[in-house]
Amino acid sequence: MPASKALDAASLRKRCDPAQFDFSTTAELSATVEVVGQARAVDAVDFGIDIRRPGYNLFVMGEPGSGRHSSVRRLLEGRAATGAVPSDWCYVNNFIDANKPRLLQVPAGRGGQLKRDMQQFVAELSKAIAAAFESDEYQQRIEAIHETYKAREQQALSALGQQSSEQGVALLRTPHGFVFAPMKDGEALAPDEFDKLPDEEKSRIGQLIEDYGERLKQLMLQFPRWRRELQVQVKEASRETMGLAVGHLIEELKARYADLAGVLAFLDEVMRDIVEIGEQLREQPKGEGDASGLVISGNLSPARYQVNLLVDHAATKASPVVYEDNPIYPNLVGRVDHIAQMGTLVTNFTLIRPGALHHANGGYLVLDAIKVLLQPYAWEGLKRALRAGLVRIESLGQALGLVGTLSLEPEPMPLAVKVVLIGERRVYYLLKELDPEFSELFKIAADFEDELSRDPDSERRYAEFIATLARAAGVRPVARDAVARLVEHGARLAGDAERLSASRRQMSDLLQEADHCAARAGRAVVAPADVEAALAAQIRRADRLRDEYQDEILRGNLLIAVSGARIGQVNGLAVIALDDFMFAHPVRITATTRLGEGEVVDIERETELGGAIHSKGVLTLAAFLGARFARNLPLSLSASLVFEQSYGPVEGDSASLAELCALLSDLAAAPVRQSLAVTGSVNQFGDVQAIGGVNEKIEGFFDICKACGLTGEQGVLIPAANVKHLMLRQDVVDACAEGRFAVHAVSSADEAIELLTGLPAGTADAGGLVPEGTINYRVASQLAEMSALRQAFAAAGRGAGLADEVDAGDGQADG
Numbered sequence: 001m002p003a004s005k006a007l008d009a010a011s012l013r014k015r016c017d018p019a020q021f022d023f024s025t026t027a028e029l030s031a032t033v034e035v036v037g038q039a040r041a042v043d044a045v046d047f048g049i050d051i052r053r054p055g056y057n058l059f060v061m062g063e064p065g066s067g068r069h070s071s072v073r074r075l076l077e078g079r080a081a082t083g084a085v086p087s088d089w090c091y092v093n094n095f096i097d098a099n100k101p102r103l104l105q106v107p108a109g110r111g112g113q114l115k116r117d118m119q120q121f122v123a124e125l126s127k128a129i130a131a132a133f134e135s136d137e138y139q140q141r142i143e144a145i146h147e148t149y150k151a152r153e154q155q156a157l158s159a160l161g162q163q164s165s166e167q168g169v170a171l172l173r174t175p176h177g178f179v180f181a182p183m184k185d186g187e188a189l190a191p192d193e194f195d196k197l198p199d200e201e202k203s204r205i206g207q208l209i210e211d212y213g214e215r216l217k218q219l220m221l222q223f224p225r226w227r228r229e230l231q232v233q234v235k236e237a238s239r240e241t242m243g244l245a246v247g248h249l250i251e252e253l254k255a256r257y258a259d260l261a262g263v264l265a266f267l268d269e270v271m272r273d274i275v276e277i278g279e280q281l282r283e284q285p286k287g288e289g290d291a292s293g294l295v296i297s298g299n300l301s302p303a304r305y306q307v308n309l310l311v312d313h314a315a316t317k318a319s320p321v322v323y324e325d326n327p328i329y330p331n332l333v334g335r336v337d338h339i340a341q342m343g344t345l346v347t348n349f350t351l352i353r354p355g356a357l358h359h360a361n362g363g364y365l366v367l368d369a370i371k372v373l374l375q376p377y378a379w380e381g382l383k384r385a386l387r388a389g390l391v392r393i394e395s396l397g398q399a400l401g402l403v404g405t406l407s408l409e410p411e412p413m414p415l416a417v418k419v420v421l422i423g424e425r426r427v428y429y430l431l432k433e434l435d436p437e438f439s440e441l442f443k444i445a446a447d448f449e450d451e452l453s454r455d456p457d458s459e460r461r462y463a464e465f466i467a468t469l470a471r472a473a474g475v476r477p478v479a480r481d482a483v484a485r486l487v488e489h490g491a492r493l494a495g496d497a498e499r500l501s502a503s504r505r506q507m508s509d510l511l512q513e514a515d516h517c518a519a520r521a522g523r524a525v526v527a528p529a530d531v532e533a534a535l536a537a538q539i540r541r542a543d544r545l546r547d548e549y550q551d552e553i554l555r556g557n558l559l560i561a562v563s564g565a566r567i568g569q570v571n572g573l574a575v576i577a578l579d580d581f582m583f584a585h586p587v588r589i590t591a592t593t594r595l596g597e598g599e600v601v602d603i604e605r606e607t608e609l610g611g612a613i614h615s616k617g618v619l620t621l622a623a624f625l626g627a628r629f630a631r632n633l634p635l636s637l638s639a640s641l642v643f644e645q646s647y648g649p650v651e652g653d654s655a656s657l658a659e660l661c662a663l664l665s666d667l668a669a670a671p672v673r674q675s676l677a678v679t680g681s682v683n684q685f686g687d688v689q690a691i692g693g694v695n696e697k698i699e700g701f702f703d704i705c706k707a708c709g710l711t712g713e714q715g716v717l718i719p720a721a722n723v724k725h726l727m728l729r730q731d732v733v734d735a736c737a738e739g740r741f742a743v744h745a746v747s748s749a750d751e752a753i754e755l756l757t758g759l760p761a762g763t764a765d766a767g768g769l770v771p772e773g774t775i776n777y778r779v780a781s782q783l784a785e786m787s788a789l790r791q792a793f794a795a796a797g798r799g800a801g802l803a804d805e806v807d808a809g810d811g812q813a814d815g
Contacts, residue, residue, distance in 0.1 A: 005751070006715065006742035012728045014497035016459055016484040025477035025525050026467035033464040034074050035067035037452025037502050042071060048444035049079050049364075049418065055443050057386065057419040059369065061428045062448030065505025068422050069366075071448070076321045076364045076420070083319030086362025090114065091308040091349050091410060092266055095273045101308075101349035103411040104262050108313035114263060115307040117256065121249055122302045125274070132245035133238075141237050149230045156219055164212045169205065171212070178216055180209040239275045246274050270305050308350045310334075310413075311358050320363035324356035327372045329381050332356050334393040336408050352410050357382075357391045360417045369423030369431075382419070386441050389415050451499040459487050462500055469508045470526075475515035478526040485528045486510070489535065492727040495695065506580065510534055542581035549576075549585045554707055558645055560586045562705050562714055565671035568592060570756065572643070572658040573679045573697035573716070574650075584693060584700030586677050588644040589655060591662035595786050596638020598626065600663075603642040604650045617653030621660040623684045624749070628776075629783045636790035637783060639663055653681040654691035657717075661753050668778035670757040675711065676744075677701040678752060680719040686749040690721035695728055702732050702741055710735060715742030717752050750776070 023029055035042075041062070048058040062068050088111025090104040106114060132138060157178070161171035170183040182197075182205045197205075250271045257263040313320070324331060334355035338345040356365055372378050377396055385391050390412035421442065428445060431438040452458055463483045470478050478486070486507065493501035501507070511526070513534035518526045552558045560571065572589040575582060600622040604610030610618075618641060626635045641659050643650055657680035665672045679697045680688045698716045705714040723745050735741040746752045750761035753775050762774025770776045 005744045005746070005755070006736070007723065007726075007745055009733050009737035011723055012726050012733045012736055012743060013488070013730070014454075014491065014727065016487040018481040018484040020456060021460065021463055021480045021483060023463075023480060025479055026463070026470050026483065027477035029464050029467035031464070031468040031471040033461060033468045034070045035448075035502065035504065036461050036465045037449050037458065037500070038067065038071060041068075041446045041448040042075065044444060044446035045072060045075050045420075048420075048446065049075060051444075054389075055386075055440050057442045058421065058444045058446060059428050059431075059442045060420060060422045060446045060448065061425045063424070063450050063503070065503045066448045066450060067502065067504040068448050070504065072366060072420055072422065073321070073323075076366070080319040080321050080363055083363065085313050085316050085318065086311075086320065088112070088309065088313055089311040089354075089358065089361075089413060091310055091352050093304045093349050095269055095304075098348070099408055101352065101408060101410045102266075103413055104266060104307070106260055106263060108316060110257075110260070111307075111309045112312050112314045114257070115309045117253055118305055118307045121253060122305055124249060125246065125302045125305070128245045128249065129242070132241045135241075138237070138241050142234055145230060145233045145237065149226060152226060153223060156222075160212065160215060160219060164208070167208050167212075169208045169212055171216070180212050180216070182209070242275050243271075246271065273304075303350070306350060308352055310352065310354045311361065320360055321366070322356050322360035322363065323366045325368075325371075327356065327367050327378050327382075328375045329378045329396050330355065332372075332378055333381050333385060333391055334358055336393060336395065336410070347408055349408065349410070352393060352408065355391070355393070357385055357415060357417060358413060361391070361413065362416055364418045364420060366420045366422065369421040369427050372421070373427070383437055383441060385415055386419065387437070388412075391415050449502050451494045451496065452502055454491060454494075454496075454498050454500045458500060462487050462490060466507065466511070469504065470511050470515075473508055473512050473515075475511050476518055476524060476526050478511070478514075479528070482514070482526050482528045482531050485531045488727065489531070492695065495692070495727075496725045497727050498724050510538070513537065539581070542578060543583065545576065545578065546583040546585070549583075550703060550707065553585070553704055559588055560704060561588075561674035562708050563711065564674045566674060567669055567671050568662050568666035569674070570658045570662045570665070570672050571674060571677035571701065572655045573677050573701060574643075574655075575693040575696055575700075582693060582696050584697040586701050586704055587646060587655075589641070589658050589662050590644055591639060591641050591659065591666045593637050593639045593663065593666045593782075595636060595789055597790075598630070598635035598637065600625070600639045600641065603640055604646070609646065609649055611649060611651030613653050614650050614655070617656030617681055618659065620653070620684055621656050621663070621682055624660065624682060624686050625663065627684060628686065629780050630787075633784065633787045634790065635783065636786040637667070639666075652691075654679050654693075656681045657688055657719075657749060657752055660686075660749055661756055664749075664753050664775060664779055665757065667782045668757070668759075668775045669782075670753075670759055670775060670778065672756045673713070673758070675705075675713040676715055676717060676756055678717045678756065680717070680722075680746070680752070682749055688719045688721075688746050688748055688752065690719050690725075694718055694722040694725050698726075698743055699729055699732055702735065705741065706735070710740040712740050715744055717744045717746050717755060720745040720747045 041060070045058060045060060048056060060068050060072055085108040087105045088108055090106065090111050091101045092104050094100050094102045104111075104114075157171070164171050164180060165183065169180050172179050172181055250267055254264055254267050257267070330353075332355045334357075335353050336347055337351040337353055338347045339351065340346075356367075367382075372382060392412040393410045395407065419442075425447070431442075466478060466483055466486050470476075487500065489510065490500040490507065491497055493503060493506060510531070514526045514530040517530040517533040517537075518524075521527075521530065523530065549558070553560045561569075562571075568591045570589045571586045573584050574587045575584045600618060602610055602615060602618040605615045605618070622639075629635070641662065643655070658678040660682055661672065661678060664670075677697075679691055679694065681691055682688055698718065701714075701716050705711075726743070728743075732741065736743060744755055746755065750763075753759075754761050757775060760771070760774045762770035762776035764770050764776070770780065
């Protein structure tokens, strides 16, 4: 048996020395390290925030829990603290077209003041209107106008009656109107007296009545025009009265906002509107002076002069940083609410509501990419606003052209915002590939690392990171040796002794659970035992399926041997990942060989259970066999490989070394030690390549061996390239240190087969010959024998074919 290449205990777990830390607990640290190992991503975010050009929005990508949100929040809030406070934005009534409310921009804090001033103005307006129209001066003026009209009307009628009476025709007023009648001596003639008059006189009077009737008709047609002139005079009087009553209120407001041209223009429009519709405001019924009075049919309310404060920055001290957790379309671009009035839904400018883009205007908006993409039209609405540089408030039905009802069309708001999308890498690259507008609008990508390099400096930095998480979570201070244990766990999460996980979420969760364990133990600080207890509890909650696999193996339902030897049978190792929990279990891999035409049958592939990468591994090992043993003669075997008792998909090439060793064992008729398990992939030259999940694979086989009884013969063969990834459990390290278990590192298939069979692999000399009795000699001999047999069969077949041809020829000749 060759000398064992078992790794020493120091190679199985890279420890973190607590002595390198110059603190007793994390309470002594500054706790200002939000993330670690993200210099590249932080620089990208900082650059994206700093550049002020169209389209330079950010997409921050990385795995969940990598600290993306906290880093972005810290950088944005730090930059926003030095930024200018943006303006307030208000919507006011458009007195020309009420369906298109106007947008008003005022300095921060002035919007709320303007809203209060206009509320006070509206409250005083009603009183001023009532007082003005009820004043003696106004009543007397209106009465004088009406008296003048009555006098003019009466004078015209009297003049017509005087003229007719001089001609013997009287103008009489009846319940049905004015009529002309013949008269004599100042009295109207009775019908019988009129009949006694001569015919010539009758005709003359009739003609006069007809003529004066026509003149009366013309006079009556003038009366409506005179009434319109009366109304004009009354309206002009009302305007003058409104101007005198309200003008001083408007002037007071204009004096307060003399520096704001937009507000002054709005106040002028308010004044013109009040002068025009003052009489209608006077007739407004009580109880309709609120915002809802704007939309009651047939009535106008003083509330039409109020201000809808859309965005208020009175309490803002820096540029806004807005996080929208529910980015549905209305929450992004705003909406117009409705109220029920007499069974119908109505609206007005006071019911316009802002969205996240309005609140973030002049600052920063942070969104979760996948949430935006999942909401109907939210992504398109966001892109539309960024492309146009405007926020247009419209319903989803309007945006998609699904409704034709008349609704408000508020004036769009100019947009100057930096949008930060946070999502996974696959989302970023899918958008990059499938959405041509994405690259124009999100030019900066910040990619957060999953891991960071592990060295003494980074371990100290990681300790500060742990202190920051502990303080943020409000947990007990963490003892120095517990910090060292957390650093080691960070390496285990990374699956690499030379790397540390950058996962903020996983480390924060572990800290909180360790704090709970410390509380139950009555400790004032978190100790290593608390960390171990929290880790054990996490595994316990997640390892139901692992226990079931192990139980099936121990009960003999899944056939796995951890002792003895058998030809063509190798213990492989399979990994199962369940969210944050990953475990491995041994799986039996078998190989059979026979005379054939050089094909290696992958039963997993044939049954469509094998994935593409697994099939690639099998084809690669087949190429290795052909290149090494059949360079100068046909490869004349037919081989089959299978994962025994595997009833689900098989993927990955990490079993290709085990499959190759099973084939070599069968060809060489060399039993394989069942006390060893194998993991690793091979290339066409027989070199063993690194694989993933090496820690879980070793521990998975160790658990089975431990349950069956450790004998000191058991162990796992791993690629030498994976040694730097080892961060094994302490019980595995202890068992290896005591000689009860072993981890062997191999660099080639020859090293692996030597360990598995106890026979030398055999190295070819200058002439290409290998020593007898070695694995390679046995395999080469077996393949040469198969090739000879195949050639013999082929020759025999050709001879039989030739004899058949001769017999056929003889028969034909005889015929």
